[in-house]
Amino acid sequence: MENYIVRIYRRDAADPHKVAGVFESVEQETENTFTNLNSLVSLLASNGADGDATDAIDTARTAEGKP
Amino acid sequence: MGVNLESHNLRRLYQRQPVSGWSRAPERATRDHPVRIYTLGRFSIQLHGVAASSKHARQHRPTELLQALIALGGRDVSVEVLSQALWPDADGDLAKNTFDVTLHRLRRLFGVKDLLLLCDHRLTLNSDLAWVDVWSFERLVNHAERLLPRAGDPVVTRQLARVGERLVTLYQGNFLEREGSNAWSLKLRERLRSKLLRHLLDNGEVWERLGEWDPAIRLYRKGLEIDPLIEALYQRLMICYRESGQRGDALAVFQRCREVLARQFHIAPSPKTLDLYSSLKS
Incomplete structure (x- = not known):
């Protein structure tokens, strides 16, 4: 079983896709931020796979359109 | 094993305390507990007022069983649930043996009779003998929630202040x-x-309504120590500083909010925060 904590700090009432928060992996004790649902899903997918945390951050940033 | 004795003790305990919730008045008679357990921020144990020796710290498995028991409610916690939480890879017999041995070691470690009661495959940390900070915290916070609607009454307000501290x-x-x-x-x-x-x-808003800005500011600052990403706390702080004539402090709070949000999320403050900022300039 995998355990994560997702904290939502900002929601856009007009656009439910826009959410800002922090994603914590309990077992790996890592913490990443997200600013939309795509980047949250990417973090979740990457943490569940065997890739390391760096891949997860890269994937999330790409989903957000950041370099 | 003293199952019958434990069943008797547990029944006696329940006769004095209803099963639903912790019935003690907030903070009543905490001094007479032979065992005090601190779990908020650090883990430490006091036995008869003296910090437990390092032998307790070295006993990893018994300590972990105690921690899990508290985490899972502290009373009537199923042995199966505890075993599954602590030793998920152990099968039925192995899990049972591990639990029995660990509980025996935990009891020996404390040496306080009836501290840990096992009845019908459920374990209870006896609240007559153990004071646990999280239990006290939950009683107090529930007490505060009941006081909040009556906060206009000066007596209640003083109580709320004490509970908050x-x-x-x-x-x-x-x-x-x-x-x-x-x-x-x-x-x-x-x-x-x-x-x-x-x-x-909630408590900060009570002090704001009373025009008592300093206690409200202390509460909001404590909140930001716990979680510096909560924008509502920055907003409340800005209002408190503005209303108490400390405009420079209000601006500093806004700057900090803007920096934190930019660094963590690459986002700007919300329209509500920006409106508050505008009100500081006018």
């Missing part, structure tokens, strides 16, 4: 935060953290 003193950090991250500790950790943050915001 005590809560902040009790909350030395997140539940078992130095013990690493265990799945079984998360639910209680998050619930307590969330309850404190909610209390700080």
